Amino acid sequence: MKPLQIELELQNNQIKRIKNISDGVRLIIEGKSYFFQGGYLLPGFIDSHLHLFGIGENEIVPNFKDITSAEEIISNIKDSPFFRNNWITGFGWNEENFADKKLPDKRMLDLAFPNIPVCLKRVDGHAVWVNSIALQIAGISKHPTGILVDTAKDNVLNLIPKYSNSQIIKMILKAQEILFQFGITEVCDMDTDPELIEIYKNLDNENALQIKVHSYISAQYDDYLRYISQPYLGNMFSIEGIKLFADGALGSRGASLFEPYNDDANNSGKIQIQPELLYKKMQVAIDLGFQIATHAIGDNANHIILDLYQKLSQKYINKDIILRVEHCQMVHPKDLIKFSNPRIFASVQPIHYVSDTKGMAQSRIGKRLEYSYPWKSIINYGGTLLSGSDAPIESPDPILGLDALIHSERPDQILDMESAIDTYITNPRKLFRNNSNNQINQNNLPFSETNFVILNNDLSQKSFNRTYVVATIANGNIVYIDNKYGVINE
Incomplete structure (x- = not known):
């Protein structure tokens, strides 16, 4: 599958007409024309494995992915703690980013937060770093480190108050x-x-x-x-x-x-x-x-x-x-x-x-x-x-x-x-069970739905490292445009 320069007319969330052109992408949506000079079109990307709610949650929960020490994480939490009811939570720590490459320890959290339960997820989501009061609430006694991996972590995660609808x-x-x-x-x-x-x-x-x-x-x-x-x-x-x-x-x-x-x-x-x-x-x-x-x-x-x-x-x-x-x-x-x-x-x-x-x-x-x-x-x-x-x-x-x-x-x-x-x-x-809607083939490119992405180039080796998304079309509607690109409304 290759990106195409193409003229595409959409109406009532249906593809009405397709025409090859040579200078970009022209979208005609409900009679209104948009021209993306030099752009290339593909069907919308499908991400086959992600965590949708987690992406949104990551926007509000403190993210420690780029922090290089356990001490700095604790300092950040002290400055701006994120509470879920009475629990402090966070995400993204990675001991591989620390100078000593060592796992953090519950005692560090105990000194900073002796009376507040703390639960911080590792970057891969498969381990948590918790303090002693969190272990106590979970009924886990005499745990040496406060690092809980895989199924063990669920004993704590299941106790953290849920978000509202x-x-x-x-x-x-x-x-x-x-x-x-x-x-x-x-x-x-x-x-x-x-x-x-x-x-x-x-x-x-x-x-x-x-x-x-x-x-x-x-x-x-x-x-x-x-x-x-x-x-x-x-x-x-x-x-x-x-x-x-x-x-x-x-x-x-x-x-x-x-x-x-x-x-x-x-x-x-x-x-x-x-x-x-x-x-x-x-x-x-x-x-x-x-x-x-x-x-x-x-x-x-x-x-x-x-x-x-x-x-x-x-x-x-x-x-x-x-x-x-x-x-x-x-x-x-x-x-x-x-x-x-x-x-x-x-x-x-x-x-x-x-x-x-x-x-x-x-x-x-x-x-x-x-x-x-x-x-x-x-x-x-x-x-x-x-x-x-x-x-x-x-x-x-x-x-x-x-x-x-x-x-x-x-x-x-x-x-x-x-x-x-x-x-x-x-x-x-x-x-997927429902993937045959409005099937049209153009240069072996299946347009099964009115979902598209427009890129600034053709993904060739010479231009690949400068590639970015110019616009996204979902269900026949433009849902994102990079305003720096300079779309022409015709």
Whole structure:
């Protein structure tokens, strides 16, 4: 898929006419013409893995992502604490940014906040740093460090008072605004809290939701079954599947590996749910009609999930099922062939490669980096690659993801530009139940809906590093314009 210079007429959220031109993009919407000199058009980007509510929440909760010491984090909190009722919360700390690379400790928080519970999420969302009073409230006694990883962290997170509905709505709409700036018109919202379902439905019914949201409901603890019993298809909000976790993250050493971590010889990570129970959870969801999306980062976790998916594929040989592996960061070469199964989709976040290899990946897994982030290998085995960002953990900007895919430091994993674009536009559409509206083909470019992004150039190598989004069109309406570009109203 390539960006096009094109004239496109839209009326009543339908494509009426398409014409190739040579000097930019001309949009005619309800009779009004907009000309983007030198611009190029693509269908809107689809982020296949992010956390929509988290993006909006990240705009109001203190973010410590760029802070280089635990002491500075505490100082920032003292200056401007963020309270959820009587709890202090925050997000984004990363010990890899600290000079000593050491995990922070509860005693530091105890000295600063002896009587106020504090819970600060790590940048990957898989660990929290808490003080003694938070541990006490959670009924956790004699914990040595106050660092809780993966399922252990939920004992504290579940006690923090919830946001009000009005706060949640504000965060969702803020996330929508942010994503439009990056040309994203459709998302897979991962690990959606079941309690948000009615809020999303109401926003959809009120036409406030302009970005298309495909939800994968948090299903680690089965409580989702109290809220839904089948997939849901609204106008802009749908429930496509469930989200499970096989393991944790590399950063917090929770990803499940075949062999121990290079920098922690007694730790190989942990499988969060035993395979037999995971398989039963997947069966229940498939019988109800849901897609399965399972977080798997370590090579052992990916091996287990791919084997479970093969087993499910054989069991449901006559049923249309979709099985997603989320992250696929470490896949042993012997397991790559399993992605040739057309029911299995590899959902990757290319920007993680950039962050991880600049940071902790070498110290965590050493030579195993050679078979990690195997994007091109998955495609070579006939697999379908989906790209996303994992925002707010990373920037949602698809241009950064494309950059990682086409400029990887590993020549054997570099994608050509058209294949890279497909991971953000064409491939994700294979997942969705309602993707045939108004199908028009122009130069092999599927315009299945009136969602588009206009870029300032054609994404060629010579201009790629100067690429930015000029405008975003969602449901036939311009929802974002970069005012610096100089759009001509004709």
